[in-house]
Amino acid sequence: MNSFRLRRVAGLLLVGSLAVTACSSAADTASGGKVVLSVNGQPPQTQAFERKIFDEDVAEFEAANPDIDIQPHEGFMDPKTFSAKLAGGQLEDVFYAYFTDPAQLIARRQAADITDHVKDLPHYTEIRQELRDVFAKDGKVFGVPTANYSMGLLYNRKLFQQAGLNPDTPPKTWDEVKEAAKKITALGDNKVGFAEYSKNNQGGWHFTAWMYSVGGKIARQDGDKWVADFDNDKGRQVLQHLKDMRWRDGTMGEKQLLVIEDVQQMMGAGQLGMYLAAPDNVPTIVNQFKGDYADYGLTGIPDGKGTLIGGEGYMINPKATPEKIKAGLKWIGWKYLNPDRFDKNLKRYKDQGQPIGLPVPPVADIWTGDVKAKQTELKVANATVPVQNFKSYVDSTPAGLIEPPNAQQVYAILDNVVQAVLTDRDADPATLLADAEAKVNPVLAQVK
Structure with a gap:
């Protein structure tokens, strides 16, 4: 019904076809003392451009963070198998969540409390408050939004x-x-x-x-x-x-x-x-x-x-050690919430003939303040579509409400x-x- 939901459905189909791989937090480090971090959200090979971008990002992140070993998995979180994967130690350390997922995951204590760690995540406070609230309860934080849409x-x-x-x-x-x-x-x-x-x-x-x-x-x-x-x-x-x-x-x-x-x-x-x-x-x-x-x-x-809002974010396995939580948030922040990579991401998409200037990823419209201003400036500079046609949508500020x-x-x-x-x-x-x-x-x- 929208790009996030369609992407999630595709991910659920892939989850069922993947070989089961142990992803529990039991094995925190590989040889050489690296933190081993399993993450999902990797696009399937049938989405060649998106897969190439993701895999390039993994390699670049690991080069910049030699103490972290990213193990990417195709697919997203399947609510039908989530609890069994968690209980069996097969849930990724960092996992995707659609906006309708966090409330129940938090209630069932199926996501790590990252309140004491998220304060070190750059630019977290510049994410729109109503989006942060989707992944929070009673003053505690359990995940981070990375993209959204609104009607x-x-x-x-x-x-x-x-x-x-x-x-x-x-x-x-x-x-x-x-x-x-x-x-x-x-x-x-x-x-x-x-x-x-x-x-x-x-x-x-x-x-x-x-x-x-x-x-x-x-x-x-x-x-x-x-x-x-x-x-x-x-x-x-x-x-x-x-x-x-x-x-x-x-x-x-x-x-x-x-x-x-x-x-x-x-x-x-x-x-x-x-x-x-x-x-x-x-x-x-x-x-x-x-x-x-x-x-x-x-x-x-x-x-x-x-207005009805939806979107996606990432949460962390409740069995994760502090080292994995720290590494997981570093990956999320670098990959999805990094203003220093806005220009590079836009140019990568533009070079592949992807439309630039719409209020959609590759630079998600989740920001406020200086980050939003930077995002807007770069989108206009790289635009391949008439940005002015969508300005009244970007400037509108109705209250965002998630699905029932x-x-x-x-x-x-x-x-x-x-x-x-x-x-x-x-x-x-x-x-x-x-x-x-x-x-x-x-x-x-x-x-x-």
């Missing part, structure tokens, strides 16, 4: 111009989206003002983004348990807005039950005005669906009371809600939400 509004600048809209002042509210969608649809020739996903858990994922944008939630904590929190005025507001655009305004097209590839293809073909997306959608539209970077803009999520617990099960239920509103003119938002909450609460009750 915004992707729009077709060419269609905006054709419809008499100013592409440099995109919609800031859902009401403005509704009005812009009318003008784009009025162009005719099968133009669609706004599109939305509703299958394969993607409808529930985007319903969550809508709820956050208007200040709502999908789930909230009630004491020591989670409960659903969308059968309310904000939930009805979201569904009614979708229903109005679909049936009253006729700005969402006749074809429904869409998934991300359908919408990206519509955008690439110049038939779609707007949809909710993260920045990584833009290169996909260009590369897979023959779009042009100059034709697209990205702005902050409408209404802007909150047991997100995929929740999304599967919410898919039905979004599908009903988009396919049934007589669908009742209040009834749909009440029925969905009754199904979501047992799923949230499983959260430990």
Whole structure:
């Protein structure tokens, strides 16, 4: 559903095919007194460019740190096998975690407490606070964020111009989206003002983004348990807005039950005005669906009371010795959080024809202060895409909120809600939400 999730899914497929290798913290040093550090996140050989970059980084890091021996492993953390790998001493010393993982890992004491060590990690305090909070609890730190995305509004600048809209002042509210969608649809020739996903858990994922944008939630904590929190005025507001655009305004097209590839293809073909997306959608539209970077803009999520964020970071095996924790944080900081390598990384990607200037890796948009300023300056200097088209997204500052617990099960239920509103003119938002909450609460009750 986004680059982080797709990369993680690919990693999970690889994990199952890898030979089991002991990665426990039992063997701290190799001959010669080196700290032996197993790490995951190495791209598969099928991703030749990314694998080359990773392996080059391992060699460069080891040359600069001759007392550390990096043992890279393909794949990422698989929640289904994580506990067994940890218990069996087969979990890497440094392991990848998607933003939805840390809370439960921390609760189960399955990640090392690095509070006393992270203070020595350069630039840690310049990472955005809400991202650091994903890997922390009760004042203690258990991991470090390394990349993230947040949802915004992707729009077709060419269609905006054709419809008499100013592409440099995109919609800031859902009401403005509704009005812009009318003008784009009025162009005719099968133009669609706004599109939305509703299958394969993607409808529930985007319903969550809508709820956050208007200040709502999908789930909230009630004491020591989670409960659903969308059968309310904000939930009805979201569904009614979708229903109005679909049936009253006729700005969402006749074809429904869409998934991300359908919408990206519509955008690439110049038939779609707007949809909710993260920045990584833009290169996909260009590369897979023959779009042009100059034709697209990205702005902050409408209404802007909150936005869905996701991403990745790294945590450390709870059995790791202090020496391994220190070495692990040195690797994480050098590889993923090193402003001194921004320029080199950007040029490596640029030399390979990768787009530079979008708010996506190779230099992740996780920073504040001087590091962010340096990052922005270098991106502009190396840009291969029109940076100005995405400035309003970068400048937007909605509160970042992660996905609800047991997100995929929740999304599967919410898919039905979004599908009903988009396919049934007589669908009742209040009834749909009440029925969905009754199904979501047992799923949230499983959260430990």
